[in-house]
Amino acid sequence: MADAAAALHRWLDRLVLRSDLGPQEREAILALPGEFHYIQANRDFVRLGERVDRACLVVSGMAGRFGQSRNGDRQITAFHIPGDMADLHSVVLPTAATALHSIGEATIYRVPHDAIRSATRAFPALAEAFWRDCTIDAAVLSQWALVNGRLSARARIAHHLCELSCRFAVNDGGAAFPWPVTQAQLGDATGLTAVHVNRMLRDLRLMGAAAVRDRTVQILDRRLLMEIGEFDPRYLDLHKAT
Amino acid sequence: MADAAAALHRWLDRLVLRSDLGPQEREAILALPGEFHYIQANRDFVRLGERVDRACLVVSGMAGRFGQSRNGDRQITAFHIPGDMADLHSVVLPTAATALHSIGEATIYRVPHDAIRSATRAFPALAEAFWRDCTIDAAVLSQWALVNGRLSARARIAHHLCELSCRFAVNDGGAAFPWPVTQAQLGDATGLTAVHVNRMLRDLRLMGAAAVRDRTVQILDRRLLMEIGEFDPRYLDLHKAT
DNA sequence: CGGGACTTTGAGGTAGATCAAAAAGTGTGG
DNA sequence: CCACACTTTTTGATCTACCTCAAAGTCCCG
Numbered sequence: 001m002a003d004a005a006a007a008l009h010r011w012l013d014r015l016v017l018r019s020d021l022g023p024q025e026r027e028a029i030l031a032l033p034g035e036f037h038y039i040q041a042n043r044d045f046v047r048l049g050e051r052v053d054r055a056c057l058v059v060s061g062m063a064g065r066f067g068q069s070r071n072g073d074r075q076i077t078a079f080h081i082p083g084d085m086a087d088l089h090s091v092v093l094p095t096a097a098t099a100l101h102s103i104g105e106a107t108i109y110r111v112p113h114d115a116i117r118s119a120t121r122a123f124p125a126l127a128e129a130f131w132r133d134c135t136i137d138a139a140v141l142s143q144w145a146l147v148n149g150r151l152s153a154r155a156r157i158a159h160h161l162c163e164l165s166c167r168f169a170v171n172d173g174g175a176a177f178p179w180p181v182t183q184a185q186l187g188d189a190t191g192l193t194a195v196h197v198n199r200m201l202r203d204l205r206l207m208g209a210a211a212v213r214d215r216t217v218q219i220l221d222r223r224l225l226m227e228i229g230e231f232d233p234r235y236l237d238l239h240k241a242t
Numbered sequence: 243m244a245d246a247a248a249a250l251h252r253w254l255d256r257l258v259l260r261s262d263l264g265p266q267e268r269e270a271i272l273a274l275p276g277e278f279h280y281i282q283a284n285r286d287f288v289r290l291g292e293r294v295d296r297a298c299l300v301v302s303g304m305a306g307r308f309g310q311s312r313n314g315d316r317q318i319t320a321f322h323i324p325g326d327m328a329d330l331h332s333v334v335l336p337t338a339a340t341a342l343h344s345i346g347e348a349t350i351y352r353v354p355h356d357a358i359r360s361a362t363r364a365f366p367a368l369a370e371a372f373w374r375d376c377t378i379d380a381a382v383l384s385q386w387a388l389v390n391g392r393l394s395a396r397a398r399i400a401h402h403l404c405e406l407s408c409r410f411a412v413n414d415g416g417a418a419f420p421w422p423v424t425q426a427q428l429g430d431a432t433g434l435t436a437v438h439v440n441r442m443l444r445d446l447r448l449m450g451a452a453a454v455r456d457r458t459v460q461i462l463d464r465r466l467l468m469e470i471g472e473f474d475p476r477y478l479d480l481h482k483a484t
Numbered sequence: 485c486g487g488g489a490c491t492t493t494g495a496g497g498t499a500g501a502t503c504a505a506a507a508a509g510t511g512t513g514g
Numbered sequence: 515c516c517a518c519a520c521t522t523t524t525t526g527a528t529c530t531a532c533c534t535c536a537a538a539g540t541c542c543c544g
Contacts, residue, residue: 092374098381134377142319145319145390148387149433195492436523437524485544492539492540493538493539499532506526510520
């Protein structure tokens with residue numbers, strides 16, 4: 001089985017980008033108990049309205065947070081990559097107002113809320129760090145609302161690719177990154193149909209901005225892609241971001 | 243000048259709906275220092291990217307949180323009513339990724355971050371309560387993303403009216419509530435043009451669902467309005483909600 | 485090698501945008 | 515208390531970005 005400390009370390013790396021944590025606090029994070037779960041491709045693993053008592057750390061693959069309208073249309077409200085605690089908010093709001101879905105195959109590490117709560121009681125700085133992380137999550141969502149509400153289809157897609165590129169780039173270069181997301185799922189995130197997503201991706205490819213090949217996004221011209229998507233990475237609060 | 247304790251009490255009422263707070267913690271809230279500010283109608287009072295050191299409690303009127311695209315189009319991502327701490331999140335993320343605008347005239351009470359932070363250090367339950375409140379704020383935004391991304395123009399507007407009705411109804415009946423929002427602003431919240439908002443409001447009026455008159459929303463047939471807007475109040479986590 | 489999921493392309497339809505202008509409020513100063 | 519300027523609401527006419535429906539092509543896995 002995989003290594004819990006390694007999985008938690010990726011999350012810790014994300015946290016310390018934004019919050020100052022001392023050695024004891026870091027150790028408290030790395031010592032969090034939990035279990036690994038393998039999730040089959042494209043499965044809902046947290047249902048809407050379900051009451052949860054564990055939070056999900058993405059270890060490998062991707063996850064999507066989503067809501068659903070009456071006729072079954074889905075709106076993805078967040079993509080989560082390895083190192084993201086996808087539903088940290090469930091610690092303070094255990095009834096999921098939002099569901100989780102694996103994007104392709106995924107592995108998660110489920111940490112009991114109790115353990116997280118005792119860590120925050122012992123170390124107030126952790127409570128603040130978690131609160132901050134949830135707040136950045138909300139800032140990202142706020143940006144999605146702006147992008148999906150006000151930009152053209154092409155710009156929305158360009159913006160999403162830029163965002164994911166930056167978030168992956170915290171660890172490496174970011175010119176290419178894994179992309180298990182189907183065009184239908186990208187449509188669910190941008191409020192478009194799969195057909196239109198396909199045409200916009202073709203445009204971006206023909207413009208030489210970005211291309212998806214082999215479940216991987218290739219950024220061909222970052223400047224151009226950012227221009228098309230009106231992308232400014234400041235909202236991500238990744239101090240190292242390009 | 244207005245009464246600080248009274249203003250803070252409305253916020254406290256909102257907090258204790260969702261979090262258990264003891265007498266000392268309640269007193270700490272009611273003792274928070276701050277200053278009252280009168281804001282002229284439709285002014286930006288927190289700018290994008292500005293670094294703030296005080297949080298804004300809405301005392302009277304309404305406020306809107308928004309982001310802006312390159313060409314100046316705005317997307318409102320939240321409406322705040324009296325008793326809401328509009329940017330509590332700024333305590334942990336002082337650089338505003340989102341701006342604030344008065345909807346009509348408004349009065350706010352500005353509380354220094356320092357005071358809020360000392361309260362959370364003294365009372366961990368307050369840190370958790372604030373974190374929870376920010377999380378519910380994010381859940382509301384997530385619902386907006388779903389509604390604006392997936393529902394028809396008419397449904398979006400119906401949904402927004404239902405939401406505000408419920409949030410006002412925490413205090414009173416909720417069949418009618420103040421509505422200083424212009425049709426252009428409602429368009430900025432729903433991702434529609436003012437012209438189309440006008441037509442959809444006419445439809446809702448002719449259908450006998452809801453009508454806006456004298457800066458006030460009249461809910462004519464709540465059941466119908468909820469049906470049109472696919473509204474289910476659970477995401478608001480107001481235990482008293484209808 | 486066969487079946488299901490995903491991608492790609494085509495043709496035509498429509499919800500909502502855009503542009504334009506009149507009507508109704510709202511506030512201000514004389 | 516009226517006149518003027520400005521904002522907001524309302525209606526009409528036209529346009530278009532994106533949707534819908536349909537079908538062929540491609541990839542992947544058992």
